[in-house]
Amino acid sequence: MNISRKTIASKIQSFFFQEDNTKGTFIAFFRIGTSVFILIHLLSIILDFTKLFGKYGIIPYDIREFILPEEMVSFTQIITFFEGYGIPESITITSLLTVFILSVIALMIGFCTRFSALTTLILYKSIYAGTYIYGIDGFVVTSLFYLVIFPSGYYLSVDNIIFKKRSRKNLNATLFKRLLQINVCLVYFFAGISKATGITWWNGEAMWKSINLWSANNVFNFDFTWLAENSYILIVLGWGVLAIEILYPVFIWSKKTRKFWLMGTLLMHIGIGVLLELYFFAAFMMFWNITAFYIDKPIDLKQLVTGFTFSKPKTKTTISQSVPLEA
Incomplete structure (x- = not known):
């Protein structure tokens, strides 16, 4: 019994604390991807921002405030607060949006990373509070929370350049990756159930x-x-969705079935994006899957900047071995 307990404890410790094969750069991918998503989503609605989230927008602010918890500070409450000091709504919105965009950019490049993540989290939550955007706001908030507690500024960041003496030798990112992976598994499992x-x-x-x-x-x-005349196809598709989501925690961990299950999950979200036109939801869920279970090696900074490159094999060439171009 003691041996089995030691074996179980060893496997648990290995699962959560073995050396991360990505060398922690998956965190940089997670940080940059989340920031880019937030910016693109914001830019897609920036022209109608006041109509959507302003105090006198399409949805009356008192309706949005009704479903908020008392401890939550909403965007309209911030506008009302500054209106009490004679500052008009337009200036407040412009100022807060500027701070929000700057904090997202700072998070993207990894400058004052944790502070930027926390600022982005607070502003994002206050802006989208009381607004339902098919649950994607919840996943973004979760991602920002992780970026606050993760060592997000240790990899491919301005912070890492500024604090050159900061050592990563004793920093193991495996636990952080496991948290994200378990979160993804729980999301799909309970959604399927x-x-x-x-x-x-x-x-x-x-x-x-x-x-x-x-x-x-x-x-x-x-x-x-x-x-309508071939309903069995709808039944098969429905069963397929249930199988992908409920069995996700089972097959995603095995290296033999991971790529197959990951591909099926990505195709499911592509279908959601194309057919239901939930583009941002589908894209962000695909991003979560790729971050958690696809990235299994260090990310090359040059590839992030220049894209995928194909290096030619290095061979020693001598004058006697060279071949004329005319040959």
């Missing part, structure tokens, strides 16, 4: 309703009427 408790994902009804939503399939306008 939640779907499985109802009948609509078993009989294809959920798939049919999803592709026929008023907000879905407006860009490509695919004709899905033929599926």
Whole structure:
């Protein structure tokens, strides 16, 4: 019994604290990717920002405030606070957006990383508080929280250049990667269990309703009427979604099945993005999957800047071995 306990304890310790094969650069990928996503998402709505999140926007602020917890400071509350000192809403929005964008950029390049992550987290939460954007706000908030507690500024960052004496020899990023991986597994598992408790994902009804939503399939306008007479396809697709999500924690850990299950998950989100037009949700979930389970080696900084490059094999060439170009 003592031997088995030691073996179990050894495996647990190895699982959480073995040396990270990515040398921690997955954290840099996670930090940069999250920042880029936030910026792109913000720029996509920047022209309508006041209408969406202003005090007198499309959705009245008192309705948004109604569903917020009392301890949460919302964007409209900040606007109201400064209005009490004679500062108009437009100036407050412009100022806060400027600070928000600068904090995201600072997080992206890894400058004052933890402070930038915390500032971005607070402002992001206050801006999107009371606004439902299909759950993607929750995943972004979780990512920013991780960037606050992760050693985010230790890899491919300005902080790492400034603090040259800061050593990473004793810093093991495996625990941080495991936290993200376990989080992803729990998300899919409980999402699948939640779907499985109802009948609509078993009989294809959920798939049919999803592709026929008023907000879905407006860009490509695919004709899905033929599926009404071939409902078995909807049933198979529904079962496929359930299998991918519920069995995700089982097959994603094995090296033999990881690529297959990861590819299936990515294809599922591509379908969600294309058919349901939930582009940001699909893209960010794909980003989480790639960060957690695809990156398994150090990231080359040159590849992040210049893209993928193919290096030619180095061979020693002598004059006698050289071949004329005309040959």
